[in-house]
Amino acid sequence: MDLWPSLQSFLQSVRAGSFSAAARDAGTTPSAFSKKVARLEAHLGVRLLLRGAKGLELTPEGQELFQRVDRAFEDVEDACMQVTRATEPRGLVRVSAAMDTGRDWLIPRIARFARAHPHVALEVSLSDRFVDLLAERFDVALRVGEFDDGRLMRRRLGRMRRCFCASPAYLRARGVPRRHEELAGHVKLAYLRGTQRDPWELPSGGRIHPEGPFASDNNAGLLQLVRAGLGVAWLPELTIAEDVQRGTLKVLVEHPPDPGMPISLAFPQGRLLAPRVRAFLDFFAEEARTSLHPSSPAAPSPRERR
Incomplete structure (x- = not known):
């Protein structure tokens, strides 16, 4: 015998005070309740209810059963509510991001994320080293550039463009380049990748090798150098956005624009995403719509997830 429907009818009848009242609450007939309770009594071999x-009215056996089953049903309802609450975004999300992109784009948006999801905690690791998400137990990584890792899914956010910039003081002293080719005659601040300096990629397909006296392996360092008027730098728009808005840096020869590097959120594939991770992905994908250049319309790979 399936005891749950009969036990539930028994509880509802006792709480309502009569089969008729219980039936009205449940939208059924009094006989339906009466028959289920009768089957329960027959199964247990005791009388549970008396019609007064x-x-x-409860018999002593009915009183004991009611107290025990009532507590049991409360525990079941509480367990169901706990599971329901567990599907709401809550808990810790561990995030890895490249130093510059994390500092300039991710970190400034965390306060809004916290207001939208107050029960989700974030641990953000900013590093330019390669991070193995699975080995280091990260939930999400903010990646710049293409990557091919069969263990990961990706959600494309947009593209990060770079532009040439200089301070107003430098431009007054050295002149304003009108074409990309004129950059060759300026002091060039280089980005160091190990011991090598990144070449400047021109929209025409050409390259300029920045061999100036100053270089840094960090965009924040280059930003300080270009602010100080020491030369021209090729920096992400995200890094210089506030300076351009304040007028402390000028963007040079904007057209045609740099196509930029793709920015994606990467996360381990083959897992049912926890609500807290899904909340993070959805929030920052929406943020990207208004703050990043859109991705190119190329078809996604089979492992991409938009």
Whole structure:
């Protein structure tokens, strides 16, 4: 015998005070409740309820069963509510991001994320080294550039463009380049990748090798150098956005624009995403719509997830 429907009818009848009242609450007939309770009594071999002048009355056995089953149903309802609450975004999300992109784009948006999801905690690791998400137990990585890792899914956010910039003081002293080719005659601040300096990629397909006296392996360092008027730098728009808005840096020869590098959120594939991770992905994908250049319309690979 399936005891749950009969036990539930028994509880509802006792709480309502009569089969008729219980039936009205449940939208069924009094006989349906009466029959289920009768089957329960037959199964247990004891009388549970008596019909009195004031409605249903519990026998001693019925009283004991009611108290025990009532607590049991409360525990079941509480367990169901706990599971339901567990599907709401809550808990810790561990995030890895490249130093510059994390500092300039991710970190400034965390306060808004916290207001939208107050029960989700974030641990953000900013590093330019390669991070193995699975080995280091990260939930999400903010990646710049293409990557091919069969263990990961990706959600494309947009593209990060770079532009040539200089301080107003430098431009007054050295002149304003009108074409990309004129950059060759300026002091060039280089980005160091190990012991090598990144070449400047021109929209025409050409390259300029920045061999100036100053270089840094960090965009924040280059930003300080270009602010100080020491030369021209090729920096991400995200890095210089506030300076351009304030007028402390000028963007040079904007057209045609740099196509930029793709920015994606990467996460381990083959897992059912926890609500907290899904909340992070959805929030920052929406943020990207208004703050990053859109991705190119190329078809996604089979492992990409938009």
